[in-house]
Amino acid sequence: MSTQVGKIEEIIINEAKEKAENIIVKAREEAKKVLGKAEQEAKREAEEIISKKKTDAEAQARRILSEAKLEARLKILNAKEQLISEAFDKALEKLKEFSQSAQYKTALENLIKDAAIIIRGGDLEVLLPENTNVDLDLSKIAKEVEEQTGVKTSLNISKERIRSIGGVIVRSKDRLLTVDNTFEARLERLREQLRVNVANLLFKT
Amino acid sequence: MADKLLELISDVETKANEIISEAEKKAEEIINQAKKEAEKIKEKILKDAEIEAEKIWKDILARAEVEAKKIIEEVEKDIEKLRVEARKQFDGAIKLIIDTVTGV
Numbered sequence: 059m060s061t062q063v064g065k066i067e068e069i070i071i072n073e074a075k076e077k078a079e080n081i082i083v084k085a086r087e088e089a090k091k092v093l094g095k096a097e098q099e100a101k102r103e104a105e106e107i108i109s110k111k112k113t114d115a116e117a118q119a120r121r122i123l124s125e126a127k128l129e130a131r132l133k134i135l136n137a138k139e140q141l142i143s144e145a146f147d148k149a150l151e152k153l154k155e156f157s158q159s160a161q162y163k164t165a166l167e168n169l170i171k172d173a174a175i176i177i178r179g180g181d182l183e184v185l186l187p188e189n190t191n192v193d194l195d196l197s198k199i200a201k202e203v204e205e206q207t208g209v210k211t212s213l214n215i216s217k218e219r220i221r222s223i224g225g226v227i228v229r230s231k232d233r234l235l236t237v238d239n240t241f242e243a244r245l246e247r248l249r250e251q252l253r254v255n256v257a258n259l260l261f262k263t
Numbered sequence: 264m265a266d267k268l269l270e271l272i273s274d275v276e277t278k279a280n281e282i283i284s285e286a287e288k289k290a291e292e293i294i295n296q297a298k299k300e301a302e303k304i305k306e307k308i309l310k311d312a313e314i315e316a317e318k319i320w321k322d323i324l325a326r327a328e329v330e331a332k333k334i335i336e337e338v339e340k341d342i343e344k345l346r347v348e349a350r351k352q353f354d355g356a357i358k359l360i361i362d363t364v365t366g367v
Binding site: 066070073075085089100105107110115116120137144172251259260 | 326
């Protein structure tokens with residue numbers, strides 16, 4: 059009898075042990091799955107973090123390069139502008155010297171004639187810069203203006219003097235019409251046109 | 264006699280249930296431990312990814328900065344050449360301005 063009871067006890071305990079073993083095995087398998095899933099998810103998330111950061115960095119790098127290229131273009135433009143300005147500054151200095159040269163008389167006569175034709179002749183006053191010491195043939199110029207405009211023209215040097223490095227202001231006696239042909243005024247008027255030509259000369263490739 | 268047997272079997276079943284209960288408790292601990300470890304693994308992987316991402320960011324930007332610096336250095340050289348070449352043409356440019364302004 060006690061042997062039979064012992065066997066039943068053994069069977070029940072063994073079954074329980076087997077069941078317990080299965081529970082542990084299943085738990086270990088579940089634990090393995092938990093770890094595997096977590097690792098897989100983390101790796102995917104990590105790839106996303108790296109990929110996003112790389113994309114952001116590449117965009118930022120493109121911005122840095124674009125800015126550098128823009129800065130480079132601006133530097134070239136500024137350098138060209140400086141060189142053009144330098145040429146104009148030097149030309150202005152040379153224009154001061156020009157008003158002391160032998161060619162100045164011819165230039166002044168041409169500028170007077172040009173201004174008088176623009177006004178379409180008539181009784182005109184010629185305003186010269188201070189310290190102008192040029193012997194002008196105004197009657198000859200007046201005649202040439204008459205030929206061009208068909209209007210009787212007289213030219214007289216005004217007592218009024220102007221502050222200028224060279225050139226002339228011509229105005230009608232009634233002061234209704236004035237043409238400023240001083241070097242400064244002409245330089246200003248012609249600057250844009252000259253800028254293009256000067257740039258072409260300086261930066262010809 | 265039968266009562267005695269039933270009592271014995273009942274004791275054994277109680278013992279068997281304790282064995283199973285103990286295993287279930289241990290299984291729960293295994294899974295909980297695994298979840299904790301999973302969290303740690305995840306944290307480490309993400310932390311490593313952040314470090315790697317930061318390195319990639321720095322490397323890409325450093326390369327871009329070097330390239331940008333090179334662009335500026337190149338343009339500075341180009342500007343120097345441009346100045347030298349342009350100044351060779353200054354006399355012509357000044358003459359053009361003077362001729363145009365004076366009408367000579």
